[in-house]
Amino acid sequence: MKCFKCDSQAILRIKRHKATLCETHLVEHLQNQMIKAIKKFKMLPPNEKVIVAISGGKDSLALWDMLLDRGYKADAFYIDLGIDEYSKTSMEKAQSFAEKVSGNLYTISLPKLYNTGIKEISRNNPRSACSACGLIKRYIMNIFAKYGNYHAVATGHNLDDEASSLLGNTLRWQTGYLSRQSPSMPSNNGLAKKIKPLCRLAEKETAAYCITKNIDYILEECPMAQGASSFDYKEVLNNLELKSPGTKDQFYLDFLRTAQPYFKSNKQDITLVKCPTCGEPTSQDRDCSFCRQMKSNQLDPLKVKEEISGFFK
């Protein structure tokens, strides 16, 4: 199988793009897909600074790599959640990648700040560990964007992530989420702009990218996410994709193009006020979710802001 752009041996076939790609053109093609998403969804003007939330996994490392390769001013941050071996390994991957690309990586560590990890902090969350973890991560993203003066926070969500999240929202017809789900969430009243430049790339494509570019990433999924329904939705979509290539792409991109406008009428601008404890935006007239989560564990929520603001002094 030859590359569709040159005579070299192809290493990956992307059926929905009708493309067979050699190493060189795979890298080019996937980066072009990222640029296409950045432009289409107005994610990032070329001269603006962006900060990438990296986990040590393939998607976020590939994203940081692509942004740097394409000349974006991209820094990164890593959150050590204190999940035993998983956090140890993923932090090593994140840090050695940063060294390799001479990138600016900030690390914030829950064990160092609080002498405890996400497992303990999330124990009293009425929903799930993933829910508590998500709210802590989103909080930290906003603080980084604010003190570091970044135009946006970029996450490594890929097409599989976005399509499976869409499927979950669709199976329950959560019209609020359906009106908001976007690869480019504008900044709003002190909340940072959040962008997903890899939303056009499938999971196996970011993996192929890392292998091709010799990016060493953590293979394991987070041990705390076991049994998450997103895995079921991904499996469903992968099976349908196998039978009908392009299903995932069509489902997600046609949603944004064709169906989401119908739900926009449901979009209510949420009024944000300042959290009485940390001063960050919150939709409720009391402590924000982050402060409540930390306080419920007798932890000082302000330590996170102090730590991050210190990076940029």
Place this chain on the structure above:
Amino acid sequence: MKCFKCDSQAILRIKRHKATLCETHLVEHLQNQMIKAIKKFKMLPPNEKVIVAISGGKDSLALWDMLLDRGYKADAFYIDLGIDEYSKTSMEKAQSFAEKVSGNLYTISLPKLYNTGIKEISRNNPRSACSACGLIKRYIMNIFAKYGNYHAVATGHNLDDEASSLLGNTLRWQTGYLSRQSPSMPSNNGLAKKIKPLCRLAEKETAAYCITKNIDYILEECPMAQGASSFDYKEVLNNLELKSPGTKDQFYLDFLRTAQPYFKSNKQDITLVKCPTCGEPTSQDRDCSFCRQMKSNQLDPLKVKEEISGFFK
């Protein structure tokens, strides 16, 4: 496992209804679900005549049985499509069920009228045999409703059928279909009202109904439908249902309740005109799809109307 309504042995558990049911209460429960759908979706006033499109399969026979049991004036029609053994067997099942319940069954036979079957008639359909078959069936439904003065045509579509059809429309975000898909399509300009009273019942529940009530039905699926994507969608939904009972129900019923209203703004009333050949309603300013399909095979489309009108003279 005991019935949740009496002390008898339960034979089926319906997790999403939190019900374990003995034979007697299974029949009652499923019929109640049908009545609930009929009322909720304003399908059929108690004194109106209805005609059931029966195929010899479990769903349509269960539907006819339930309607008769609950006192509806329900006749039925069967279309012999001339699909070899499959049609032979399904017609026998339909006819012996009609005899058993002393029901009024009309049979219309493509081989008798045209000396050929759906396989040959659909050969030149640019889409698929299922597409040609569907248009012929819909045409025949309308003619029966018209000449027999029925308030509505009832079909045996169950929850699995409706949810899988919704999933197909959703994966492609076909907003036109999404605005129209309904268990109760009102009559419109000469097109009959079409109702799906079993839309709250899962496939295995109509099967259990038939077994309990000793209704002999054809087990085989139509041989011409092999590989249809609706089977993939059903499998997907069944897998999700296993992991999270109620998924199918929620997906379909919440769609109708919550999400469909958003798409209604897309609903365009289609202007119908009379087909120049048969006089039946069509959206195009030329022969209707049925007449074109028949004429493209040098078959006289008017024979169907003559045959059916003859039944009611």
